[in-house]
Amino acid sequence: MRFRKPATEEHVMPEQPQKSRFQIILDDLNEAHIRMDHAAHLFSTLIMDVEKGMNFIDKFRRDLTQAIEDAGGTPSHIEEQIAEFVPKAVTSG
Numbered sequence: 001m002r003f004r005k006p007a008t009e010e011h012v013m014p015e016q017p018q019k020s021r022f023q024i025i026l027d028d029l030n031e032a033h034i035r036m037d038h039a040a041h042l043f044s045t046l047i048m049d050v051e052k053g054m055n056f057i058d059k060f061r062r063d064l065t066q067a068i069e070d071a072g073g074t075p076s077h078i079e080e081q082i083a084e085f086v087p088k089a090v091t092s093g
Contacts, residue, residue, distance in 0.1 A: 065075050
């Protein structure tokens with residue numbers, strides 16, 4: 001009959017050599033090294049992004065200070081005006 005399974009012979013898997021504990025440890029350490037290298041790369045890109053942000057903020061601060069001075073004011077004078085305005089605006093709102 002066609003649908004009948006043929007008699008199966010036991011499939012004997014070839015015996016695979018087991019790794020030594022030392023080789024398993026080396027494999028684990030290699031994997032750990034790969035993951036730490038990946039983490040170091042991610043930290044490096046994160047640090048570069050933070051440095052870019054710091055550079056942007058520093059440039060913005062310098063440009064703002066320069067614009068205030070070019071308009072004839074001083075940053076401390078602007079800060080004083082803001083300090084005077086904010087309490088009045090908050091309490092009157």
